[in-house]
Amino acid sequence: MNASRATFNVHYAWRRISRNWGLYLLLLPAVVLLLCFTYKPMYGVVIAFKDFSPVKGISESPWAGFKYFEKFFHSYQFPITIKNTVAISLYSLATFPIPIAFALLVNQMRQNRFKRVFQTISYMPHFISTVVLVGLLLILLSPSSGLIGQLYGLFGAEAPNVMGSTTWFSSVFVWSDVWQHTGWDSIIYIAALSTVNPSLYEAATMDGASRWQKIRYIDIPMLIPTVITLLILRMGGLLGVGFEKAYLMQNNLNISSSEVISTYVYKIGLLSSQYSFSAAINLFNTMINFALLILVNYMSKKFSENSLW
Amino acid sequence: MNAIETAAPAPRKRASAGDVLLYVWAALVLVVLLYPLYFIVIASFSDPSAVGNGLVWLFPRGFTLEGYTELLKHSNIWIGYRNTIFYTIAGTAIGLAVNVSAAYALSRRDLFGRKTLSLFFIFTMFFNGGLIPTFLAIRDFNLYNSWLVVVLPFSVAVFDIIVARTFFQTSIPNDLWEAAQIDGCGNLRYFVQIVLPLSKAIISVLGLWMAVSQWNSYFNALIYLRDKDLYPLQLVLRDILITNQMQSNMGTGEAAQIALRLANLLRYSVIIVSTIPIMLVYPFVQKYFNKGVMVGSVKQ
Incomplete structure (x- = not known):
């Protein structure tokens, strides 16, 4: 009975698949690429629990248990990289409301033409590459010839070496992000605001609502679902300060506050070829991010109707 | 009105x-x-x-114009420029082909196993093997230090797939497929001859996204390329703007002064020359970018 049912199911599935074989052909390239370059490395992550040697390969290398995780937890770099990563992430998270405020203000502009031009210009920095952005920072913040050097010079003071300082690193990192991405990040909020029914504003005006009251009671509630979705996604990256920018902004002078997990993983793994150790640090990082994402999504589901899935 | x-x-x-x-x-x-x-x-x-x-x-x-004439003398900049143009064209073409077709298949409600397949894609947004296992996989496939590594292995963009899938679901009516089916049209022909021409808007949005990110990226090249002849523009820029900046602060004396002067000039002009292509197309395409973000924000 069960067996015939199973064959029936297989038969049924096969019929449905073969009827749409063209669709599977369309999926094939993406699936193959993901299998080879994303899922295969997910299997490769076992080297974090092995003493990997390139000669023996992944499956032949001997098991090492949690040796490399312990090595990381006991290394003197552990508190430093974690502290730097979390500090920069939290600092950056604190700037999360800026694009929201930006969108609310743009939404207040009545001059449509000006509004359009203003928005267009505000997206522009988003398209500058990370390399050029860091190059720009080095030029503008150079204590001898940069803008900041000139400003201090006006008052006859000696400018600090901002790019080579441990205290300034996180501020430069976060605020240059704000400079580059606020306009772009606000698009999604501006789009959400554009769906507000104009009659709501008219009714509010009739009732004598002030401009601020309209923002407070119409605009902001409108944005809440979008804000929550984006916040959840942001939480999933709490332990993930992007490699590209941090690595470029690093130098010998600021390294004690600029070494984050992603750059450390790169140096341990590719510059000093400790494959297993690097993979262990990386896996630790990924697991924490993944757990955070699930936790935040769960809490959001529980306390509001908003969640990712 | x-x-x-x-x-x-x-x-x-x-x-x-x-x-x-x-x-x-x-x-x-x-x-x-x-x-x-x-x-x-x-x-x-x-x-x-x-x-x-x-x-x-x-x-x-x-x-x-010294900065710009100095620029002409640096052949590595032009090699980088040529490589980047090539990578951008090839990467965008491959990315579009791979992602748009996958997105269309996933948008069809009669696709058997659609939920599982979607999960297969979405899972990769939140979990990955990390730098070293990926590096080892690339080496296993003999892609290390090959130009292909910049354009092929990482061309699947799940976020773009979701955006395109939402577009297909909301703007291509299902009746169209039923009618085509009655006329004996298969999936592939329907996709190429009917769906693609109706989807020019989303294809151009995604194409431009991909082109810009390919133009600006340096990570894959840094990790997987060794030959300077294969370097994209951004890696050359990194040498000029960042690595050299650290060194140039050290020297003194007249020769160092002259070198510093040229290095400074070069820094400004190279930023302009490398960013101009994007800034030139940008005003014309920004409204499409805008639209793409909105399509993506529609919750599925």
């Missing part, structure tokens, strides 16, 4: 204090956003010593 508006124009209200503040704020924002970029432009045409002494604020001083 239009007729009503022209017949009875809304009474012009006097600008309130709030409006004035709003536009003052907007003006300040524009200055903060644009001035750094403007400064690089004028500095690239100025005598570097004038820039160094803080004389360049609003207009170029001691006009010179």
Whole structure:
């Protein structure tokens, strides 16, 4: 009975698949690429629990248990990289409301033409590459010839070496992000605001609502679902300060506050070829991010109707 | 709608204090956003010593094209430029082919195993093997130090797939497929001859996204390329703008001064030359970018 049912199911599935074989052909390239370059490395992550040697390969290398995780937890770099990563992430998270405020203000502009031009210009920095952005920072913040050097010079003071300082690193990192991405990040909020029914504003005006009251009671509630979705996604990256920018902004002078997990993983793994150790640090990082994402999504589901899935 | 508006124009209200503040704020924002970029432009045409002494604020001083002529002497910049153009074209073509077709298949409700397949894609957004296991996989496939590594292995973009899938679901009516089926049209022919021509908007949005990110990226090249001849522009830029900057602070003496002067000039002009292609197309395409973000924000 069960067996015939199973064959029936297989038969049924096969019929449905073969009827749409063209669709599977369309999926094939993406699936193959993901299998080879994303899922295969997910299997490769076992080297974090092995003493990997390139000669023996992944499956032949001997098991090492949690040796490399312990090595990381006991290394003197552990508190430093974690502290730097979390500090920069939290600092950056604190700037999360800026694009929201930006969108609310743009939404207040009545001059449509000006509004359009203003928005267009505000997206522009988003398209500058990370390399050029860091190059720009080095030029503008150079204590001898940069803008900041000139400003201090006006008052006859000696400018600090901002790019080579441990205290300034996180501020430069976060605020240059704000400079580059606020306009772009606000698009999604501006789009959400554009769906507000104009009659709501008219009714509010009739009732004598002030401009601020309209923002407070119409605009902001409108944005809440979008804000929550984006916040959840942001939480999933709490332990993930992007490699590209941090690595470029690093130098010998600021390294004690600029070494984050992603750059450390790169140096341990590719510059000093400790494959297993690097993979262990990386896996630790990924697991924490993944757990955070699930936790935040769960809490959001529980306390509001908003969640990712 | 239009007729009503022209017949009875809304009474012009006097600008309130709030409006004035709003536009003052907007003006300040524009200055903060644009001035750094403007400064690089004028500095690239100025005598570097004038820039160094803080004389360049609003207009170029001691006009010179030396930075740009210096640029011509650096062949690695042009090799990088050529490589990047190639990578951008190839990467965008591959990315579009792979992602748009996958997105279409996933948008079809009669696809057997659709939920599982979607999960297969979405899972990769939140979990991955990490740098070293990926590096080992690339080496296993003999892609290390090959130009293919920049354009092929990481071309699946799940976020783009979701955006395109949402587009297909909302703007291609299902009746169309049923009608085509009755006429004996198969999936592949339907996709190529009917779906793709109807999807020019989303294809151009995604294509432009991919092109810009390919143009600006340096990570994959840094990790997987060794030959300087294969370097994309961004890696060459990194040498000029960042690595050399650290070194140039060290030297003294006349020779070092001259080298520093040229290095500074080169820095400004190379920023301009590498960013111009994007800034040139940008005003024409930004409204599509805008649209793409909105399509993506529609919750599935």
